[in-house]
Amino acid sequence: MKFLAITLIVHRPDPVTGVRKPTQDRFREVLDNAVLAEELGFDGFGVGERHERPFLSSSPTVVLSHVAALTRRIRLFTAVTTLSLLDPVRAYEDYATLDHLCAGRLDLIIGKGNGTAQRELFQVTPEDQWDRNAEGYEVFRRLWRQDRVTADTRFRPPLKDAEVWPRPYQRPVRVWHGSATSKESVDLAARYGDPLFSANVTNPVEPYAELIRHYRERWEHYGHDPARIAVGAGSAGLYVAPTSQQALKVYRPVFESNLAFQKRTGLPVVFETLEDFVERSSALIGSPQQVIDKVHRYHEQLGHTVQHVQADAGGLTDTEHRDSLELFQSAVAPALRREIPDPPFPWAPVLPPTQE
Incomplete structure (x- = not known):
């Protein structure tokens, strides 16, 4: 199993202290977390893309380019690239450039994106967003190849014998399809034989498992080898402590503050108590063995071979956050790496024979 640390660069007051960092400090925190993720042995670091409050992740290529300059080994992910909002030609130029700058360490996770405000900002309607996403990916995919x-x-001016530079480093870049609630995204992934990344954050596991079953069915429908399927899955939170009692004690203020924020802003509340959140959500909170057992339970439902955790402290102190990540990498990840297989492809740049 492989492990990613991912941030959407949320920029709101700390859920426990109520203090909101200056924008520049928040970006510096993202860079520091990326360096820490590589130092601790994570396999990938991901940056989201959102174009609305309270996110600072409107330019993931810029952030990932800086991360590329600070790191040497870790693979860089987008989480997700919102192709329904973007010109696929411009997106190709940005990501092909980034892929050269990071020497082929780039993976993309694409999706239509969420949020009414960002959809309105780009004048995308609910009726055409899926068609935009599919068309954007088709053009992006062909430009790379x-x-x-x-x-x-x-949804953009037609292309006629268009030549777009730079030509790619990876041939081609690996593209995952982000999936939260819709069969359209999993069908697009299955059609092209691409890996799938399940959001797996807001709800219990059942709706995500249902979508992944649909993905597997469509994968075979399109004639692909079932052995080549790769699935990734998210998590709703992370705090690993030596004991379950300590984990619950430390994480309780974070959960209660987030719950109050959900209620105050009218967001749907799925888990009313910390105990229910720990039991039925995808959050990885508890002792190392509890976290190992939970990932296995989710693996039985999803069959995932890549797991993402939050790169941000998200209400924990910097010390608590780092201690949790260190314990995850020292006591949780090694067991899961042994017991759950890796994706069915090399975790390395995709290069033609002349570049290998």
Whole structure:
């Protein structure tokens, strides 16, 4: 199993202290967390893309380029690239450039994105967002593979024998499809034989497991080898402590503050108590053995071979956050790496024979 640390660069007051860091300090925190993730042995670091309050992740290529300069080994992920909002030609240029700068350490997770405000900002409607996502991916995919592209597009000016630079480093970049609630995203992934990344954050496991079963069915429908399926899954929170009692004690103020925020802002509340959150959500909170057991329970439902955890402290102190990540990597990750297989492809740049 492989492990990613991911941030959406949420910028709101700390759920426990109520203090909101200056914007520059928040970006510095992201960079520090990326360096820490590599230092501790995580396999990937991901940055989201959102174009609305309270997120600072509107330019993931810029952030990941800086992360690329500070790191050497860790793979860089987007989480997710919102192709329904973007011009696929411009997105290709940005990500092909980033892929050269990081020497082929880039993986993309694409999706239509969430949020009414960012959809309105880019004048995308609920009726056309899936068509935009599918068309954007088709063009993006062809640009990465073909030196010249002709495409009769609906949502951007048509392309006629278009040549777009730079030409890619990876041939091609690996693209995962982010999935939260819709069969459209899993069908698009299955159609192209691409890996799937389940959000697996807001609800209990059942709706996510149902979508992944649909993905597997569509994968076989499109004639792909079932042995080549790769699934990743998110988590709703992370705090690993030597004992379950300590984990609950430390995480309780974080949960209660987040619960109050959900109620105050009218967000749906799925888990009313910390105990229910720990038991039925995807949050990895508890002793090392409890976290290992929970990932196994989710693996039985999802069959995932990549797991993401939060890169941010999210209400924990810096010391609590670092101690948790260190314990995760020293006592949890080694067991899961032994017991759950890796994805069915190399965790390395995708290069043609002349570059290997």
